[in-house]
Amino acid sequence: xxxxxxxxxxxxxxxxxxxxxxxxxxxxxxxxxxxxxxxxxxxxxxxxxxxxxxxxxxxxxxxxxxxxxxxxxxxxxxxxxxxxxxxxxxxxxxxxxxxxxxxxxxxxxxxxxxxxxxxxxxxxxxxxxxxxxxxxxxxxxxxxxxxxxxxxxxxxxxxxxxxxxxxxxxxxxxxxxxxxxxxxxxxxxxxxxxxxxxxxxxxxxxxxxxxxxxxxxxxxxxxxxxxxxxxxxxxxxxxxxxxxxxxxxxxxxxxxxxxxxxxxxxxxxxxxxxxxxxxxxxxxxxxxxxxxxxxxxxxxxxxxxxxxxxxxxxxxxxxxxxxxxxxxxxxxxxxxxxxxxxxxxxxxxxxxxxxxxxxxxxxxxxxxxxxxxxxxxxxxxxxxxxxxxxxxx
Ligand SMILES: Cc1ncc(COP(=O)(O)O)c(C=O)c1O
Numbered sequence: 001x002x003x004x005x006x007x008x009x010x011x012x013x014x015x016x017x018x019x020x021x022x023x024x025x026x027x028x029x030x031x032x033x034x035x036x037x038x039x040x041x042x043x044x045x046x047x048x049x050x051x052x053x054x055x056x057x058x059x060x061x062x063x064x065x066x067x068x069x070x071x072x073x074x075x076x077x078x079x080x081x082x083x084x085x086x087x088x089x090x091x092x093x094x095x096x097x098x099x100x101x102x103x104x105x106x107x108x109x110x111x112x113x114x115x116x117x118x119x120x121x122x123x124x125x126x127x128x129x130x131x132x133x134x135x136x137x138x139x140x141x142x143x144x145x146x147x148x149x150x151x152x153x154x155x156x157x158x159x160x161x162x163x164x165x166x167x168x169x170x171x172x173x174x175x176x177x178x179x180x181x182x183x184x185x186x187x188x189x190x191x192x193x194x195x196x197x198x199x200x201x202x203x204x205x206x207x208x209x210x211x212x213x214x215x216x217x218x219x220x221x222x223x224x225x226x227x228x229x230x231x232x233x234x235x236x237x238x239x240x241x242x243x244x245x246x247x248x249x250x251x252x253x254x255x256x257x258x259x260x261x262x263x264x265x266x267x268x269x270x271x272x273x274x275x276x277x278x279x280x281x282x283x284x285x286x287x288x289x290x291x292x293x294x295x296x297x298x299x300x301x302x303x304x305x306x307x308x309x310x311x312x313x314x315x316x317x318x319x320x321x322x323x324x325x326x327x328x329x330x331x332x333x334x335x336x337x338x339x340x341x342x343x344x345x346x347x348x349x350x351x352x353x354x355x356x357x358x359x360x361x362x363x364x365x366x367x368x369x370x371x372x373x374x375x376x377x378x379x380x381x382x383x384x385x386x387x388x389x390x391x392x393x
Pocket of ligand 1: 077078145174177196197209341
């Protein structure tokens with residue numbers, strides 16, 4: 001309906017702009033688990049809410065339109081969406097997974113899929129030769145997360161999808177960090193786009209949800225069967241919260257991204273910061289690829305302090321961001337990947353992947369960028385004074 005409009009307008013003016021029954025300017029929350037059927041010979045569209053629920057369906061239609069797919073599915077968490085999509089694979093299949101993938105996805109691939117005879121290879125997906133080399137005759141899926149979590153490495157979605165196609169494999173892309181406001185993987189060749197809607201899409205640290213959008217009907221029918229069989233569907237209250245979050249997605253992403261750029265520039269000049277990882281920095285190895293395939297670098301960055309001790313001090317001193325698991329919220333969130341999102345990856349493996357004990361991930365919220373920078377500055381200054389005193393003793 002709304003393809004002539006810009007993305008910002010589409011966020012608000014879609015099929016679910018108002019309730020056709022009442023004119024209510026909000027999608028009604030339909031709590032019913034079951035639906036009365038008109039006769040024994042003909043059932044209505046809805047029969048049972050695991051299979052289809054009008055509130056969940058509204059969210060599924062909205063995300064389908066925003067990602068440019070044919071059909072969308074809402075799940076009880078990002079991991080439920082990702083795990084259910086992985087169930088499209090069968091025993092004997094092999095998957096190639098991006099190396100610094102989200103810890104929960106790592107755990108599912110290494111501790112669950114392996115028990116069902118699905119093999120995996122992790123590769124640095126910024127290296128397309130390595131991707132090619134990892135392909136085996138039974139490779140059924142290439143799984144990318146871009147920019148990756150937590151090191152913000154950028155995978156060329158078009159190139160990886162082309163490699164997958166050449167070998168008869170699917171491409172799934174976790175688009176959590178970008179959202180369709182910044183990146184549309186299906187338009188770049190991916191078959192399924194996945195989200196932890198817990199993050200930027202809902203945006204307020206108050207909902208756990210997952211979404212999947214599929215590019216073609218045949219695959220969509222298969223994923224629907226899995227959603228209905230596995231049953232990890234999103235509840236209606238949460239579906240409503242995600243829809244409310246989506247209405248303000250563009251303004252939130254725009255503001256957070258602007259602040260993230262300023263903060264990354266500030267952090268990169270700080271002597272106590274060893275590295276800043278952000279695809280919006282000119283010296284990021286895939287900065288131009290990011291600009292080619294997405295509309296911006298996003299609102300998540302990570303940076304490395306000297307070691308775990310300095311990191312602990314920084315966390316004690318910093319006042320504005322919450323120190324928590326998760327990202328993509330109105331408030332800035334500082335996370336400790338080694339102990340939080342990526343704790344499921346064994347330490348030696350984590351270190352080999354560059355996820356050190358001094359690495360912090362920052363998801364930039366809607367506070368003033370100047371206030372956030374001043375906060376980081378006072379924390380770094382205090383650490384600097386303490387370090388200088390230590391040296392004097
Ligand atoms: C990139 C990414 N994908 C998937 C997930 C999993 O989503 P959820 O926590 O909603 O299950 C997360 C959660 O942190 C994530 O950051």
